[in-house]
Amino acid sequence: MLSPIEKILFAIVAVVSLYLASVTFRRMIRIITRGQGRLSWDRPAGRLMTGIKAVVSQNNMIRNRPFVSLAHTAIAWGFILYVAVNLIDVLEGMVPGFVFPGENAAGRIYRLLVDLMTAAVLAGMVVLLIRRFIVKSRTLDVAPQVKLHPGAVDGIKRDSLIVGFFILGHVGFRLLGASFDIAIHGPDPWQPVAALAAGLLADLEPSFQTAGLHASWWIAVGLVLAFLPWFPYSKHAHLFMGPFNLMTSPDRNSPGAMDALDFEDESIEQFGAGRITDLNRTHITDAFACIMCNRCQDACPAYATGKELSPAALEVNKRYHLRDHMKSLATGGGDEEPLLTYAISESALWACTTCGACTEACPVGNEPMFDILSMRQNQVLMESAFPNELKGAFTGIERNGNPWQMAGDRMEWTEALDFKVPTVAENPDYDVLLWVGCAGAFDPGARDTARAIATVMHRSGIDFAVLGNDESCTGDLARRAGNEYLFSMAAEGNIETLNAAGADRKRIVTGCPHCLHTLKNEYGALGGRYEVMHHTQLIADLRNDGRIAVNGEEGTRATYHDPCYLGRHGGEYEAPREALAAAGPNLVEMARSRNRSFCCGAGGAQVWKEEEEGREAVSDNRFREARETGADTLAVGCPFCARMMNDANKRAGEPMRVRDIAEIVAESMQE
């Protein structure tokens, strides 16, 4: 189709574009490789499938914001097709007489598919542009208290507009080209959309039609060539960096399982992330994969309650910093500025509850929570700059083995029971080890729960034991607060105790999802491998095996608050519901439940410090939602959720009954 001069011109433009793209893409790759660790690329076939599945299914998108996601799906599917379309168009332009796949049934289907998908892309793009620029959807805004790169607000708009017009232009001119083709060569029933415009072009001079055909080809293909080198500077890079990020993400035992730091190697002088290059490669990739859709921000409990934290803003700020320093970062400089000066504010850093809602919501596999945890490590291990209240909790773990700094007896909670809870020393042949946790041992409310769990186990004839005063804090709060060193010491001590007690050959049951998470998902990397269950899982099992009989009060209504560390981090949503249902009450779900559950506000060491400044307490927000269900009982499965919800309940004048599922079950059990 192209004239010889056009062909030469195209070859030159293509070479220049590919060269420039290789420069900018190399920069992006070099910046990623300045990060720590490695991108995961074991079992490449499986990882490739992960990426393909995500792109084709658009599943990560559709689960939230269905309407917008539909528009996105149209564009995404269109673009998958357009990879082939562009290659074919270039071949058809360069190779005389080449028509793919020829005038046959396959050709007709191909033309029809391209024609319809082109229309779908145009429609989808128009929807997204209207949403952003005319409707001005509020979900695309970032609240003013959040630290945001000064160029980001306008930058994102500009970027979106450019991308929008690039897509409209690219796909639109491809369509116009098809229309000119129809005008020149006669009607084609297999391109109904292109035929609409062809009618208008039919009356034009033939020479004008030919010129139009060529111009359309040049604009459609030329836009791709013009855009290619710019990709790494644009958030639109997500279209391949998103799947790339999903494919190269680390395999974690749980979405919240942290990697251990190496304290043995004396040559390591940086712990945690102070600067952007201290982050893991996968977390630098996150910034390039981010399309700035704010889905994580929608899910973030700190953001929802007016704190300075927005996980989206964190990724945006990282990305804009990378963009501002693309060249210097690629050549070994550019990382002098601490992350805390541009990526996130100090208050935001300490506002994170590590609930994992952001990582759960992200369609491209970003993990803003891990950036925050790395930065906290830097603040604690390198700078010793962290909220003062945490010092007491750290000292408590160090000296007393519990964050409350309690010097008391870890068996005191058993005194009110009418049966004896044996320690491992008293009952070395136990079947199940009950890990009581510091809360169960010392917190008055959690002691009730511990007694309820023990009662259920006792009455169902389980041969169990506890570690008593040999038990010590798992170190969850230290780890989540950035004190990895203290965590590693706590873990080491507990692993030794647990192994000495033979717990590595038994089953561990715990009433605390935070203990559950560290024991089950995190101690493994440090050499402690255990089979750990939450008490609701045990209760659900006992019930299914017919080992407990309950006859709870029928007709009461209960709502269940999913603890983040049992739900999102532990993947358990059913067992607590089964256990609760077994005890009688009708379950009424909150709007935000299961993997969308809204944090109680305690996690990530929040319960050990003052809540960061914001519009309201996270716990009040959650409690309001629980109350709106009309249920009389708020069932919980975590001593910290219990405490937060109890406090919120008191502030609201005690309209509800906040109880752990174990207590509800124990009450309803037949003697």
Next chain:
Amino acid sequence: MNIIALVKQTPDTAQLSAAMDGMRLSAEGGPRIVNPWDEYTLETAIQTREEHGGKVTALCLGPPEAADALKTALAMGVDEAILVSDPVMADSDCLTSARILVAAIRRIGAFDLIVGGRAAIDGNTAATAVQIAALLGVPLVSYVADLKSLDPSARTITAVRLLERARETVTSRLPALITVVKEINEPRYPSLIGIRKAARASIPVWKCEDLGLDASAVGAGASKVAWQAELPPIREANVEMIDGGPEDAARILVDRLIEEKVI
């Protein structure tokens, strides 16, 4: 600024209960910590150095395991740590301890400021630092809650003392000795880098002969004060439930209270 921080290792009284072994730590070693008041000592000394430059030397008198307290001091950020430890020094009273520490301070050399805590939580005499100041012949500013200003060139220090019913602002010349109370600052949590540095540091141990002290001048023999361990008496209590209606129960209760000479 040459700053000396006086540090003592004490039992963790929060954890001592039945494990108390007289005035000594429990036989198993017991949980020992940096005297909590001395955390403020260290923070004050380190902050002063951060502001005015110079060097902080932490000085501790105690058994060999007291080196752990100095490790904490090093981890927090002091430049040097010296342990004064000799078996013959055991059971020195506060004046004898002050004499030993003064000998150590003289060996360290010129100083501008000595910082101590208001007291040690074990002996709780609050006298050792006072006696050190007297023996050295330097001004003492005790119970400092706020270091208002320190002028190394004019060689003055202005501090606010927290007294029982007042706050007193005092200006003194340097060198001086101050003792601090917990209102003065918020002691830092040692960073991992600090902990590592402390782990690698070697802590010199000075004995009697290093200080030019005769063994007869230290320890219990040279001390005027001796302790006799007295554990608090074990309280015996009985619970007696009184049955019956309110009036009967009240009458029985009153009778019993009169009988026991409570009323």
